[in-house]
Amino acid sequence: MKTKLFLKLIFLVFLISIAGCEENLPTYPNNTSKQTSTHKKVLLVGIDGLQFERIAALNTPNLDKLHISKAYTGGIKGNLSHQATSSGPGWTSILTGVWKDKHGVPNNSSGTYKSKAKSIYRLIKENKNNTSIASIATWSPIHEFLQNDMSLVDYQNEGGSDANSTNLGVHQISNSNHDLVFIHLDNVDIVGHASGFGSAYDNAIIAADQQLGQLMDAITQRLATKNEDWLIMVTTDHGRNSNGGYSHGGTTESEKTIFIGMNKPGNQEFKSKISNLPNTDFDGLYGYPAQTSIVPTILRHMEINIETNWQLSSAPLIGADGPRKLLFVNNNQNELFWVSNSESNAEIYKNNQLVTTVPASQGNYLDTATNDGKTTYTIRIEESTASIESRNQNLKIIACLDWNDMLNNRAYFFRNDGQYIRYNKLKDKTDSGYPKETNNSSWPGLGAYKELITAALKWNNHKGYFFLSDGKYLRYDMNADKVDKGYPTLINNNNWTGLEGWRDKIIGAVNWNNNKAYFFLNDGTYIRYSITNDSADPGYPRSINNSNWPGLGSYATSISSVIDWDSKYVYFFLTDNTYIKYDKQKDATVSGYPKNVDDTTWPGILN
Ligand SMILES: [Zn+2]
Missing domain, CATH: 2.60.40.10 (Immunoglobulins)
Structure with missing residues (x-):
């Protein structure tokens, strides 16, 4: 096994590094006699959750007939393209050529999300006449994510076993004249979840390789009688967590590592890693081809012009x-x-x-x-x-609402683009599927006022309050999950004693959870409000300065929103997308702030 691994690694290095020798390498199938009348066809085989490094370690004679490059999934961390290393976003990227910011599938909830981007099926059908497509997915949600385009597919099957999908694939290749055949095999991922890395997982990969062999054999048989040029591509949707291989979905090098195999030698993008990049995260993984390279590669093989306004993420791996x-x-x-x-x-x-x-x-x-x-x-x-x-x-956080309770440690961030974020305080990141639009189904009764929100805070008895730029406010019932009847209403000295004179100046509000709330105003002053007395304390507003708010004085007029986080800290978000951590017990700003709001400090809230 060790000798084989060594030889295979040498072979892979050879493939990746030696340009000009590609004609001597085994290409499968042989296409040296292609003519202009040759039919350009594609077989795309997806093997779910296959860790790239296991290919070199195992006896996989069919994968070994292909040129294989390491590749990456998950988009670019810190960019809008970032996506979970999960099957929903992964297969959608493989079949649309774009990442989550364009296809809109953040996780595996196929009932909730469908691709907003055109799939390879639509791109083919809209741009090449007389084409036929087969799509066979053991994991049926793949077709649900692509539901906008599935009516264009000539043959489809979903569910069942990988053996069944393989048999159907062989039958479709042998007995129909499809131009694209996609087959998804699921068992490698299923075994990975059940057993992690180990012999069961390895055996599942070997079995998938044999199923790949059946599909490749069907093409070889076609070529005996037909003048066709088949591009064969094999890939996976994601890697696995290096801690045992049971799980995936996270943003680690091994989970982001995938592979792309082709029967063509490919161009430089396929063959040669780029090391000198402005982003060398994950040990330089972005120097390899992207998962989104598959769609343009298929299009180029099928001689379909790539239009600029498709905004495909990546260039082809051939030509x-x-x-x-x-x-x-x-x-x-x-x-x-x-x-x-x-x-x-x-x-x-x-x-x-x-x-x-x-x-x-x-x-x-x-x-x-x-x-x-x-x-x-x-x-x-x-x-x-x-x-x-x-x-x-220009995106900014305009209001934050603490939804903290014993069940779910959530916070909500409202933004000036009319969207909001649900933030998981335990995982310290944005929940998948966000941002979402602030509207009357996500926040019943609030949708019409989303442009006016300037501040929010959680009161006692599961009421949240939203303050608007026109001096009105809304009371939100967090149990009924809707705005209470009779709101919005104007702030006056009956409902918010002591706030009336400043009702259209509120830009931040926070419940300090010591029976005091604080309202921050757009002129650099603040009002302390007694929750017990339900009125502003006498003597307010006062200026925010470094005596009453140590460390906050310089930012008095830059506050955009405030949120109570836990028993110890409050966060101030500033208008330039920095934030300040405030220690409630020491009553002072934590040193080293403000810091940037970015994908490291607040993952996802500005995406
Ligand atoms: Zn999985």
Whole structure:
């Protein structure tokens, strides 16, 4: 086994590093005699949850007939493209060529999410006549995520066993004339969840390799009588957690590591890792091809022109290299990096509008414009594209609501783009599926006022209060999960004694959980409110300064929202998307703040 592993590693290194020798390598099937009338066909086999490194370690004669490159899933951590290493987002990326920010599938809830992006099925059907497609998925949710496009598919089957899916696949290849056949095998992942890494998992991989062999044999038999050029691709949706291999979904190197196998030698993007990148996270994993490279590779093989406005994330792995490794250079997400050896030009598009043309080899573009909202940058080189989406630079947290109770440690963050985030305080990250729109189904009674929200706080008896920029407020019943009848209503000296004069100046509110609440005003002052007396304490508003709020004085007029976090800390979010941690017991700002609100400090809240 060790000798085999060594030889296989040598072989893989050889494949990846030696250009020019590719003609001598075994290509399967042989296509040296292709003519213009040759039918371009594709077999895509997906093996769920297969850890790349096990291929080299095991006896997998059918995978060994292919050229295999390590690759990555999960998008780019810290970018809008970031997604869980789960099957829902993974298979959707494999079949749409885009990440979560474009396809919108964050997890495995197939009843809740369906792809917002066109699938490879639609791209083929809308751009090439007389095509036929078969899609066979042992894990049936794959088809549910693609439900917008499944009516375009000529043959589909979902569920059952991998053996059944393989038999159906062989039958479809042998007895129909499909142009794309996709087959998903699930058992490797099932065994991985049940047994982790080990002999059962390895045996499941060997069995999947044999099923791959049956499918490849069916193509070999077709080629005996038909003038066809088959692209065979094999991939997986995600790796597994290195701690035993039982689970996945997280953002670790082994979970993000996948592979792409092809019967074609591929271009430089497939064959050669790029090490010199502005982002070397996960041991340089982004230097390998992306999971989103599969769709453009299929399109190119089928001789379908790749349109710029499809905003596909990655360039093909065959033919002339397009824009490679499109990444943001800076945290501001307005400077682009890419790799190209092309002597032609790179067209740079913002939200599908051509903004400039630069030499492709320049590999860098700084956008000096001020952009409102999210911006999708698309680079076009050599008839293919890569796209990346920047976060909304003007996005801000405008209100926070602590929903803390014994059952679920949740906090809600409301943003100026009309969306909100549910934050898991135990896991210290945004729950999957967020942001969501603030509307009358997510927050009954609040939807019409989402643009006006300036502050929120949790009161006693499961009531939350939302304060609006027009001096009104809403009372939200956290048990009934809706706005109480009769709201919004104007703040006056009966309902909020002592607040009336400042009712349209409130920009932050927090329950200090010592029978005091604090209201922060847009002029750098604050009001202390006695919950016991239900009135503002006398002598307020007062200025926020470093005597009454140590460390906060310089930021008195920059506060955007405030949230009580736990018995010890309160967080202040500032208008420039930094935040301050305030120690309630010491009654002082924790040193080292403000810090940036980003994907490390507050995962997901600005995505
Ligand atoms: Zn799984």
